[in-house]
Amino acid sequence: MGNAVRLGVAGLGTVGTGLIKIIEKHQSRIRSAAGGPVEVVAVCARDRSRDRGIDISGFRWFDDPIELAQDPEIDVFVELIGGEDGVTLDAVRQALAAGKHVVTANKALLARHGTELAKLAEEKAVGLGFEAAVAGGIPVIKAMRESFAGNEIKRVYGILNGTCNYILTKMEEEGRTFDDVLKEAQSAGYAEADPSFDIGGIDAAHKVALLASLAFGTEVSFDDVYIEGIENIELADLESAAELGFRIKLLGVAMKTDSGIEQRVHPAMVPLHSAIAEVGGVTNCVTVEGDFVGDVMLVGPGAGEGPTASSVVADIIDVVRGTVSAPFIRPASQLKPYKRALMRAHEGGYYVRVSLEDAPGAFAAVAKIMADEGVSLESIVQRRPQSALPGIDARDEAGGARQVVMITHPTYEKAMRSAIKAIESDPHVDKTPQMIRIEKL
């Protein structure tokens, strides 16, 4: 194995452990795909003695990932530590500077420092692979880099966070509240003790920032992602959505508009009878819309030991074969500055749920506000007092008030925000109206 490509693996959590298992189990398969042997020679983690169910005694041990990154005896630095700054960033910088390929599953790191790291990789003519950073086992990065290279991409969107999708699926299927399902997900290990990163939409936003750069040839700009999480989604919304032929998903969307690029993460209505609506539980999906290829959707496990490690291996094979494209398709020096389309200029349909006092003129007041803002309504339904979902009475949640749900014709977010503000201060209205965007698919 004198000519084996030598991997240094930093981080032996779920993904690192999975990687070592794949390389062990599929040695000959990987050798054949890579055109030569690939072996792990050195590892680094916090705790050397922890039982991971794999034998790491054959690998050189490093306490410091930065030392591992600079080790002259490795060819590829596999970063599976996590974290967007600090030692992780330093280690990746050092590895690239030392002329080593880097393969990482770290979306936060790349969302923050993607452009810089891509430039560094290109200066040194090494690969920077991050297939595992977006949607786990789904090969969307390679598809965008290579398969759709002959297309102008108009939009890329998907379900990019398994925790959120799991919670929304459970709420709808079992008629349970957000808090209830979240607690269960936490005790089952599907959600972190501090879940804000997932349910607040930040994790999905990291991925959107990477997809936007790949799609539009712009610098990675995480700070420009508009983010709303799923914390405010109520059962009443899931029920109303279903009645109106929709399902609610937390979507991450990157799209080109006349005024710039929209990067956004927010709950959105998708058609009930569509493949994306049936992507349930922790499963992820990404749809890429190209001008020639049309819409291609990729669906699969967005996280987990096997799927994520599978993508890491694919990247390793590519860097070994020398076939890695520029990290963000175009040379990093040619990435254009990101031009943000303001969210207020967003155009689309909206779902609005208002909790109204049961008094004459209450709805007329709301309707007038919408009309004054130039928003026209496609449909209006008063929710049935008895819930469509098991075990829930819509009146319980709203405290006896009428729930009126409106679907608007396409309009501007600016108008909607003004309307919502005005509706909220109307004396007939019980609480803050719910507003959910409808994603046109």
Next chain:
Amino acid sequence: MGNAVRLGVAGLGTVGTGLIKIIEKHQSRIRSAAGGPVEVVAVCARDRSRDRGIDISGFRWFDDPIELAQDPEIDVFVELIGGEDGVTLDAVRQALAAGKHVVTANKALLARHGTELAKLAEEKAVGLGFEAAVAGGIPVIKAMRESFAGNEIKRVYGILNGTCNYILTKMEEEGRTFDDVLKEAQSAGYAEADPSFDIGGIDAAHKVALLASLAFGTEVSFDDVYIEGIENIELADLESAAELGFRIKLLGVAMKTDSGIEQRVHPAMVPLHSAIAEVGGVTNCVTVEGDFVGDVMLVGPGAGEGPTASSVVADIIDVVRGTVSAPFIRPASQLKPYKRALMRAHEGGYYVRVSLEDAPGAFAAVAKIMADEGVSLESIVQRRPQSALPGIDARDEAGGARQVVMITHPTYEKAMRSAIKAIESDPHVDKTPQMIRIEKL
């Protein structure tokens, strides 16, 4: 453009025309991805003067694809003629023998001669790209070759023929018969005048043969594909399927079993609430099941000018970059002989619909036959006389007979075939029972 990679395009139908449009529109995009300019220099088609909506006056014209294939002034031979033998096969052989890369969308050619052509390509160290041959714009070949290279594939399956999926979707949505929808599809151009190739399952079988080889490292063996088309699917089956929580799709499946490899194309029941069930109309999908990555589904347009040409361009970029893998992943000389698992040994659940005389003991006789064959039933429903679909009365189709639908527990095809034969000859039974396999997802 002295160093441009020169394409010779044989065939200027839908895909060839689309290819020339993409190369014209996205010249700089393709140049950047390919690492240099790519240009069409010569073309070949049946009729030089036909208006294709593109200007071909700048390309050298060939009447004979074999001459084009051997032309010293081209680097890549793009075969978009179609046909599994004759001049197409000769042209591809000649192009490879002359050391030119070949990119093709021709599933029939590869299903018949894939192993031979892969060997020829490898002898000459040239690329043989056929992303466009399976599921049009869906990048499943690259995903299997590269993204899932670190996985043992257990099964690959999907909706591989848009015409069949369109017909089944329309039948169900509009409550119309097979013949009725087929006629409409033919006049709309979605189905050929002689539709047997599509609806008989042969087109899907070509794709299955290629997917099987990629998945299992075996020689391409089209003759070993078990094929059933959708000709015998009745509205009563679509209705019963929906009542039982299923939808009927024509699936192409390649899977490893204990006794060998199953390659099969047949109508199959899939769960009604699943993403694959919502893949409607002419859309295709392919699911790859890997031991580490899990199940990844790719959904998209399976045919058409833009999508197919997009995949052709992706292959061209790969051959230009020199990054094409072996056509069937392993070196062609190392592909194992195909070992067929007999269809009689197939294991799974079955849907059976029997048209029974309304007489005492009629169902008891059927039940006894099933029991005698060791087939146990998971559920039995007598179809409601009134159809669940609009405009159809189930009694019309069955001529007043009772329709009894059974879902079996997993069993062997051999037992089912014996049971069906025995049921068919029972005096209480009106006509040949319907048997549809349930695909376990």
